[in-house]
Amino acid sequence: MDRFTALIGGEHNLPPISARAEPLEHEQKQTNGAAMHDLDGLPPPEVIISRNRVFEEEAWEWRKRRVQIANEANAAHHSIGPAMPQPLVNQPELDTTSMAHMGESAPRGFAFSPFVAVTKFCYKYVPKQYSQALASAFWDSNKIYERGWDLYYIHSAHELSGKPHTYVSQYQFQALLDEVNHAFPKADIKLGDDIREEGMVLDFDSLPDELRPRCLGRLQSREQYDTWMLEAPITPKSGKMPADRSLEAFRAMLEATAELGKAKSKAKKRASHQMVIQSRQDMGKQVLRAQRRLGLKKKNDVDDLERSMAKLDITAFDPTKLAPFPFEDDAIIIAVDVEAYERSARIITEVGIATLDTRDLHDTPPGAIGQDCGWNKHIRGRHFRVIEHKHLCNHEFVQGCPDRFEFGQSEFVSSADLASTLTSCFHEPFSKKAADGTLLPSTSGEDKRNLILLGHDIGQDVQFLHSIGFSVLNRGNLTDTFDTAAMFKSLTKDVNPTSLGRILSNFDMMGWHLHNAGNDAVYTLQAMLAICIKDAMSHDEEEAVSQREAVNQQRTNVAVDAALERRADEMEGWDLPDGEDGGVAIVPKEEDYESKKTKAARALHGPPRPPPVSARGLYTTGGAPLDV
Known part of the structure; x- marks a missing residue:
C-alpha cells in the first residue's frame, strides 16, 4: 500500500468515494434477510449492468488520473517515457489502432493478470452458486471483452509459442472484481494466495524491457481481440542476450500464463490425479x-x-x-x-x-x-x-x-x-x-x-x-x-x-x-x-x-500400439514424391474462402452477399432458392 501511495503522489490523490457506495435497496434487503438465499431477489443482469454505468464512469476517471501520475513517476525514475495508454471512458468511435505508445514496454510498478485467465475467471474460481449469475452480468455474450481493457502482450522471439500471451494490469482486473462484489455483496470474490500463486498475478519488473509486456491498445470487442492476435508483431531479439536467470523467470511466467488459459491448470491436474489415486486406494x-x-x-x-x-x-x-x-x-x-x-x-x-x-x-x-x-x-x-x-x-x-x-x-x-x-x-x-x-415374524427384543x-x-x-x-x-x-x-x-x-x-x-x-x-x-x-x-x-x-504381470504387459502393448498408430497417421501425407514441382496453378474461387461453420456463408472480404432470389419465390427449409 505504501508503494502504491508513493506512486500516485500521496493519499490526497486516492480515488473519490463513489456515490454508489450506499447499498442498493435490494442489497440491503438481502443483508437484513439472513434466511433468504444468497441470490434471491436479485434483479436481472441487465438491470445490474445499467446501474453500474455511473460507478464505472467514475472508476475510469480516477483510474485515468492514477495512471497519469504513475507514468510521470515512471518517466522520472526510469527515463523511458510514459508507456501506458491512458484509460478513457468507452467510446465506440475511438480508433484504438492509432493509440499512442503502442508497442512500447509496459511501465514498471504494476503487476499484470493473464487476460485469457481473466475471461475464464468466473467459470474456474467463482463458487458454483454464484457462477452463472455473475457470468450473465459481467462475462457472457462477450461482455468481458467490451470493458475497455488496456491490453498488453508478449510475443517475443526468445519464446515463440503460437498466439501472443495477453495481459491486463492487476488494478483493472481488481476494479472488475470490485464491481462484481458491489453488485453481488455476498459473493465476496477475492484474489486469494492460492490463485495468485497459480499465476493470476505476475510481476515483470525484474525483467529487461525486451522481455516485458508491450502495449497493444484499448480493447473494445471480441472481434478486435481476435484481429490483434493475428497481427501482433513479434518482439525481436536485441544484440545483447538477456541473462539466463531472466530468461528462466520469463519462461516460467509464460508457462504459468499458458496453464491458466487451459481448462485445468497443472495444480488442478495434480490435485485431480491425487484424487484418482485416493479413489483407487479406497477401492x-x-x-x-x-x-x-x-x-x-x-x-x-x-x-x-x-x-x-x-x-x-x-x-x-x-x-x-x-x-x-x-x-x-x-x-x-x-x-x-x-x-x-x-x-x-x-x-x-x-x-x-x-x-x-x-x-x-x-x-x-x-x-x-x-x-x-x-x-x-x-x-x-x-x-x-x-x-x-x-x-x-x-x-x-x-x-x-x-x-x-x-x-x-x-x-x-x-x-x-x-x-x-x-x-x-x-x-x-x-x-x-x-x-x-x-x-419368520418380527421379534420384539431384537x-x-x-x-x-x-x-x-x-x-x-x-x-x-x-x-x-x-x-x-x-x-x-x-x-x-x-x-x-x-x-x-x-x-x-x-x-x-x-x-x-x-x-x-x-x-x-x-x-x-x-x-x-x-x-x-x-x-x-x-x-x-x-x-x-x-x-x-x-x-x-x-x-x-x-498373471497380473501378463495382463499389465498386454495393456501396455495395446497402449503403445495405439500411440504408434496415431503418430503414423499424423505423419502420413506430408512428404511429396521426388521430382514434384507443385503442378498447375490453382485459380482462387470465392467459395473456397467461405465460412463452413454456418449455413449462411459470406465472403471473406467485403459486405455479406445478398441471398439469391428464387425465380418463383419458393425456398427450401434451409433458406436456399427453390426453382421448380
Missing part, C-alpha cells in the same frame, strides 16, 4: 474390509503393529477349508437393487433385497469360486414389485423381466407401504424363512446386529430408495458400505467400470434374467463373495502374480 480397502467381515483377513493390531505384522499369515487362502480368521463385527450384509421405469426415473417398479448373515458361514467352507460357492446357499433373496406399476416393463434401453425372479416368489407391495416393507428387511429376523418357506450395505454402483440405488421415502443410510447400526463395481476394479486394476453381467461371466457364473431387481441383488452378493475369495487366494501365489 482396494473395500475389498480388505469385506474380507475381514468374511473371516478371510485379520484386522491389524493398532496397539502393536510391528508384532501384528510379524504374526500375519499372508499365504494363499484354501477355499476348501473354513475361514481362518474371526468374522469381524459379526455383520449382516444386505444387498439392494432398484429398477425404475425407463420413461421416468421417479417411477420405481421393483426393489430387490439379498441378505447374508455371516453367522451362517462359520461352519461352511466357501468352496469353489462362482456359481458353486458354498456360501451362496446362505443368501436370502426377496423381490418386491410395486402394485401400481406392475404393468410397466422396461424394453427400450434394457430388457426388463419383472416376472422372472429366480430365487423365490415375488411380493407385490403398494407404493405407500414400500418404504415400511423395506425397513422390515433391515430388522430381525432379516428376511429369514421357516422350514416351510414362510417368513439383537442389535451390525449391518453392511452392498450394491453395484450403489449411489444410484441409494438415491432411488430416498425418493420413495426409505432413508437406507439413516440407521445407527449401519457400519460400512461396499460397491462391487469398485471392488472389481481393484481386483482387475481396470480403470473402466464393468457391468454386473460381465463380472459374473468373469467368474464363470451364469446370470439368469438380469435387470430383475431381486435377481440383481442376489447376484451382487454372489459377485462380492467371488471377488473376496479370489483376492484371498491370490496372496503370495506365483501363478497369480505372473
Whole structure:
C-alpha cells in the first residue's frame, strides 16, 4: 500500500468515494434477510449492468488520473517515457489502432493478470452458486471483452509459442472484481494466495524491457481481440542476450500464463490425479474390509503393529477349508437393487433385497469360486414389485423381466407401504424363512446386529430408495458400505467400470434374467463373495502374480500400439514424391474462402452477399432458392 501511495503522489490523490457506495435497496434487503438465499431477489443482469454505468464512469476517471501520475513517476525514475495508454471512458468511435505508445514496454510498478485467465475467471474460481449469475452480468455474450481493457502482450522471439500471451494490469482486473462484489455483496470474490500463486498475478519488473509486456491498445470487442492476435508483431531479439536467470523467470511466467488459459491448470491436474489415486486406494480397502467381515483377513493390531505384522499369515487362502480368521463385527450384509421405469426415473417398479448373515458361514467352507460357492446357499433373496406399476416393463434401453425372479416368489407391495416393507428387511429376523418357506415374524427384543450395505454402483440405488421415502443410510447400526463395481476394479486394476453381467461371466457364473431387481441383488452378493475369495487366494501365489504381470504387459502393448498408430497417421501425407514441382496453378474461387461453420456463408472480404432470389419465390427449409 505504501508503494502504491508513493506512486500516485500521496493519499490526497486516492480515488473519490463513489456515490454508489450506499447499498442498493435490494442489497440491503438481502443483508437484513439472513434466511433468504444468497441470490434471491436479485434483479436481472441487465438491470445490474445499467446501474453500474455511473460507478464505472467514475472508476475510469480516477483510474485515468492514477495512471497519469504513475507514468510521470515512471518517466522520472526510469527515463523511458510514459508507456501506458491512458484509460478513457468507452467510446465506440475511438480508433484504438492509432493509440499512442503502442508497442512500447509496459511501465514498471504494476503487476499484470493473464487476460485469457481473466475471461475464464468466473467459470474456474467463482463458487458454483454464484457462477452463472455473475457470468450473465459481467462475462457472457462477450461482455468481458467490451470493458475497455488496456491490453498488453508478449510475443517475443526468445519464446515463440503460437498466439501472443495477453495481459491486463492487476488494478483493472481488481476494479472488475470490485464491481462484481458491489453488485453481488455476498459473493465476496477475492484474489486469494492460492490463485495468485497459480499465476493470476505476475510481476515483470525484474525483467529487461525486451522481455516485458508491450502495449497493444484499448480493447473494445471480441472481434478486435481476435484481429490483434493475428497481427501482433513479434518482439525481436536485441544484440545483447538477456541473462539466463531472466530468461528462466520469463519462461516460467509464460508457462504459468499458458496453464491458466487451459481448462485445468497443472495444480488442478495434480490435485485431480491425487484424487484418482485416493479413489483407487479406497477401492482396494473395500475389498480388505469385506474380507475381514468374511473371516478371510485379520484386522491389524493398532496397539502393536510391528508384532501384528510379524504374526500375519499372508499365504494363499484354501477355499476348501473354513475361514481362518474371526468374522469381524459379526455383520449382516444386505444387498439392494432398484429398477425404475425407463420413461421416468421417479417411477420405481421393483426393489430387490439379498441378505447374508455371516453367522451362517462359520461352519461352511466357501468352496469353489462362482456359481458353486458354498456360501451362496446362505443368501436370502426377496423381490418386491410395486402394485401400481406392475404393468410397466422396461424394453427400450434394457430388457426388463419383472416376472422372472429366480430365487423365490415375488411380493407385490403398494407404493405407500414400500418404504415400511423395506425397513422390515433391515430388522430381525432379516428376511429369514421357516422350514416351510414362510417368513419368520418380527421379534420384539431384537439383537442389535451390525449391518453392511452392498450394491453395484450403489449411489444410484441409494438415491432411488430416498425418493420413495426409505432413508437406507439413516440407521445407527449401519457400519460400512461396499460397491462391487469398485471392488472389481481393484481386483482387475481396470480403470473402466464393468457391468454386473460381465463380472459374473468373469467368474464363470451364469446370470439368469438380469435387470430383475431381486435377481440383481442376489447376484451382487454372489459377485462380492467371488471377488473376496479370489483376492484371498491370490496372496503370495506365483501363478497369480505372473498373471497380473501378463495382463499389465498386454495393456501396455495395446497402449503403445495405439500411440504408434496415431503418430503414423499424423505423419502420413506430408512428404511429396521426388521430382514434384507443385503442378498447375490453382485459380482462387470465392467459395473456397467461405465460412463452413454456418449455413449462411459470406465472403471473406467485403459486405455479406445478398441471398439469391428464387425465380418463383419458393425456398427450401434451409433458406436456399427453390426453382421448380
